[in-house]
Each structure stands twice: as structure tokens, then as C-alpha cells.
Amino acid sequence: MNRFMKLAFTEARKGKDTWKNPQVGAVIVKNQQVLSSGHHETYGRNHAEINALKHLSDISQAEGATLYVTLEPCSHFGKTPPCVQRIVEVGIKKVVIAETDPNPIVSGNGIKYLEDHGVQVENLQQKNDLNVAYRFFHQHKRPLVTIKYAMTLDGKVNQTKGVRSMITNQEVFSDTQELRRQSQVILVGENTFKVDDPKLTVREKEKFPPIRAVVIRDVNSVDLKMQIFQTNEPIYFFSQEKSQRELPENVQVFVDEWTPTKIVQKLTELGMQSLLVEGGSHIQADFLKEKLCDRLIVYLANKVFGQGLPAINGPVANLKFSKPEILLLADNLKITTWRLD
Ligand code: AOF
Numbered sequence: 259m260n261r262f263m264k265l266a267f268t269e270a271r272k273g274k275d276t277w278k279n280p281q282v283g284a285v286i287v288k289n290q291q292v293l294s295s296g297h298h299e300t301y302g303r304n305h306a307e308i309n310a311l312k313h314l315s316d317i318s319q320a321e322g323a324t325l326y327v328t329l330e331p332c333s334h335f336g337k338t339p340p341c342v343q344r345i346v347e348v349g350i351k352k353v354v355i356a357e358t359d360p361n362p363i364v365s366g367n368g369i370k371y372l373e374d375h376g377v378q379v380e381n382l383q384q385k386n387d388l389n390v391a392y393r394f395f396h397q398h399k400r401p402l403v404t405i406k407y408a409m410t411l412d413g414k415v416n417q418t419k420g421v422r423s424m425i426t427n428q429e430v431f432s433d434t435q436e437l438r439r440q441s442q443v444i445l446v447g448e449n450t451f452k453v454d455d456p457k458l459t460v461r462e463k464e465k466f467p468p469i470r471a472v473v474i475r476d477v478n479s480v481d482l483k484m485q486i487f488q489t490n491e492p493i494y495f496f497s498q499e500k501s502q503r504e505l506p507e508n509v510q511v512f513v514d515e516w517t518p519t520k521i522v523q524k525l526t527e528l529g530m531q532s533l534l535v536e537g538g539s540h541i542q543a544d545f546l547k548e549k550l551c552d553r554l555i556v557y558l559a560n561k562v563f564g565q566g567l568p569a570i571n572g573p574v575a576n577l578k579f580s581k582p583e584i585l586l587l588a589d590n591l592k593i594t595t596w597r598l599d
């Protein structure tokens with residue numbers, strides 16, 4: 259990869275609070291020298307290009323310079339004005355981009371605006387691992403669905419019915435925290451919710467914490483002393499019944515005869531780009547049955563329970579997955595595989 263673009267990608271990865279916006283990095287170069295760099299830091303704030311321009315010691319340095327940016331600059335008025343206007347205004351001569359913006363309000367329009375205003379554009383169309391959910395959402399018009407579970411070597415997720423069993427190790431715990439951090443919505447089914455009483459939070463305080471979602475037959479059956487109510491990150495209940503009680507402000511109840519397809523449709527309407535289905539074994543089966551699994555992550559513990567619930571409980575569709583990535587986490591294994599269409 260071009261060394262300036264490589265630097266732009268390093269910048270992009272620094273953006274930890276971009277939420278539904280992409281991680282983007284930008285580098286300004288003149289005479290093979292890096293003049294400044296910047297990244298998109300926070301959802302709703304300055305885009306990467308604007309930050310890189312701000313970091314120049316003098317804005318006149320931009321005249322005749324080349325801008326390397328990991329995503330096509332935007333051409334629309336969103337929460338911030340169009341970056342392409344500013345790029346033209348300050349006299350940038352050439353823009354090298356790693357990929358076209360998959361967001362239809364920009365997609366190609368940014369490039370066109372620049373070219374129409376005499377700026378040379380080079381699109382490297384570089385495959386990269388940034389913004390996986392963002393890209394997926396704009397391409398498929400629904401969130402990227404990840405199903406994650408931990409099981410024993412004999413395929414069990416629970417030893418005794420109704421009691422939470424410890425399956426995996428501390429390293430897996432940290433890894434799943436990171437997975438949650440990268441998800442906009444974390445979903446569990448009724449059994450997991452009632453048996454595990456999970457907090458469904460990320461340990462570090464986030465600017466845009468994942469929404470904690472629960473599929474439940476009747477929201478009125480929930481005990482308000484449960485751990486999920488002890489913190490104020492948002493909560494969604496997908497319930498068949500309306501709430502008869504006043505619920506805390508961070509709680510929203512959606513009422514319908516919910517199926518995975520309907521839940522995913524609702525999340526699409528709400529603009530959610532990624533969904534992590536965290537269990538249990540019934541809801542996982544339901545999602546797999548409706549072919550709503552784009553990525554499967556299985557943590558395998560080096561033990562055998564001999565009895566208990568199977569990881570997937572219920573009929574599922576026949577699906578094909580990619581060659582798995584394998585990661586050893588101390589004495590446990592992480593298997594990641596992507597759905598093949
Ligand atoms: C970013 N950061 O560095 C770039 C983005 O609502 P706005 O104004 O923040 O616009 C968000 C859109 O802008 C986003 O979906 C993408 O299409 C485009 N580019 N966004 O958040 C950036 N370059």
C-alpha cells in the first residue's frame with residue numbers, strides 16, 4: 259500500500275467514538291512530505307479531511323497539496339457541511355481515496371464534485387477491514403448480524419437448566435467485551451435474560467454504548483430489580499404485549515409478533531448497522547432458521563459437560579460459511595466464520 263495511504267489508515271483507526279459514522283483518516287502531502295494528518299473522532303463532529311486541514315500550521319499550505327483519505331470525501335450537508343467544498347476552497351490539487359463511500363447520499367457524488375471543480379481524483383478501490391458494519395448496512399440495507407455463543411466440546415451451553423454455567427475463560431470474556439463494544443445493538447432472548455440476569459454492558463464507559471435489546475413474550479413479566487436496569491444505557495424490549503407499568507426513561511418497548519426478520523427490519527428503520535445476537539440457544543436457532551446470520555463467532559471451551567442445553571436449540575436452515583479464522587485464547591478457541599451466499 260502507498261505509504262501515505264497507510265498512514266491515513268493508521269489515523270482512521272484512532273477514531274473510537276464514530277458510532278454510525280465511518281472511521282476515516284486523512285493525510286495532507288506536498289513534495290513527498292507529510293504536512294498534517296487527522297481523523298474522524300466523534301459521531302456528529304468534524305470529518306477526517308477537515309481535521310487534517312485544521313492541523314496544518316497555515317491553511318495556505320493546502321494550496322497545490324495532495325490529500326490522501328481512506329473514504330471518498332462527502333458532498334452533502336449532514337451534521338457537518340460538505341468536505342468537498344472545503345477541499346476545493348483551500349486549493350487541494352489532488353485527492354487520493356481508498357474507496358468510494360457506500361453511503362448512497364455520497365457514493366460517487368463526492369468524486370464528481372471534485373472532478374467538476376478541477377481537482378484530480380485517484381480512487382485506489384482498496385479492500386480494507388475498516389467500517390465493516392457501515393459498508394454492510396449501506397450495501398444490504400439492514401444491519402450486519404453476528405451470532406455469538408460459547409460452548410463446550412460436547413456442544414453444550416448450559417449444564418443445569420435454569421442456572422448460569424461458566425463455560426469459557428477470562429480471555430474470552432475480554433474478547434466478547436470488545437465484540438460488544440463494536441456492536442450497536444446486543445440482543446438476548448427471554449431465557450438468557452431471566453436466567454443469566456445479564457447487564458449487557460461494556461465495562462468501559464462509552465460515548466455511544468450498545469443498545470441492550472431483549473426479546474420477551476410479555477414485558478410486564480420483567481422484574482425491574484434486574485441488573486439491566488441498574489445502568490442507564492438504552493434498552494429495547496421486543497414484546498408481544500404493551501407495558502402496563504411506567505418504565506425508566508432509557509427503556510423503549512416495541513410491540514408486535516416479533517420474528518428475527520421483523521426485529522432486523524425494525525433495527526434497519528432505526529438506522530442500526532450491527533446486531534450481536536448473544537443467546538440463548540433458542541433465539542440463535544430462530545435467527546439461523548431465518549438465515550439471519552452474516553457472521554458466526556463460536557468460543558469453544560476445553561471441557562465436556564455431558565449434559566445440558568445444546569448451543570443451537572431448534573431447527574435451522576442449511577447455510578454455508580467461509581473458511582474459519584481460528585484464534586487460541588489461552589485454553590479456549592475462537593472460531594470466526596462468515597456466511598457465504
Ligand atoms: C464521517 N467522517 O471523516 C467522513 C464521512 O452527518 P455527517 O455530516 O457527519 O455525515 C456523515 C456521512 O459523511 C457519512 O455517512 C459518510 O457518508 C460521510 N463521510 N463521515 O463521519 C468522515 N469522511
Ligand code: ZN
Nearest residue numbers: 305331332341
Ligand atoms: Zn465529510
